[in-house]
Amino acid sequence: MSEPLYLEMLASLQEEIGVAIPPPVDGRVVIRVNDQFDVVLSQRPNHPELALFSAVKTFNDAELTQGLTTLMAGGAAAQSGTITPAYVKNGQQAVLRSRLRTKNLSYETFRTWLITFFDALGEWQNRLAVPAVPEDCDDTLFLLAHAIAC
Helix, strand or coil, X not given: CCCCHHHHHHHHCHHXXXXXXXXXXXXXXXXECCCCEEEEEECCCCCCEEEEEEEECCCCXXXXXXXXXXXXXXXXXXXXXXXXXXXXXCCCCEEEEEEEECCCCCHXXXXXXXXXXXXXXXXHXXXXXXXXCCCXXXXXXXXXXXXXXX
């Protein structure tokens, strides 16, 4: 059985998206973005859509939860059209999701979809990142100010 066309396209975009693309396992490609984020590309057998989603591995900080909630309500990632944010109630996971129909899939469509997703993920990570607390600053006030800024 030959490799699906999207896997060939994905391999050719490896350098452009700046992350290593591992081989698929059980129809899923799990791309390690960093220690906190993975992106999963998958397609169910005989299904006309590719699914792309990111999972935050650990997500239980109150300030970050507030920042994510604000972003979900109307941030840039939520407004990007095909990318849908989702929030798991227990506060342990946050996900960006996107789907793409595979019928007559062109390289340019796949490339645009993938890069748009990674751009949204990068912006989302930047919005959720808590910067280091300056030495001469009160930790609580600094984190509160960051949460409000999100």
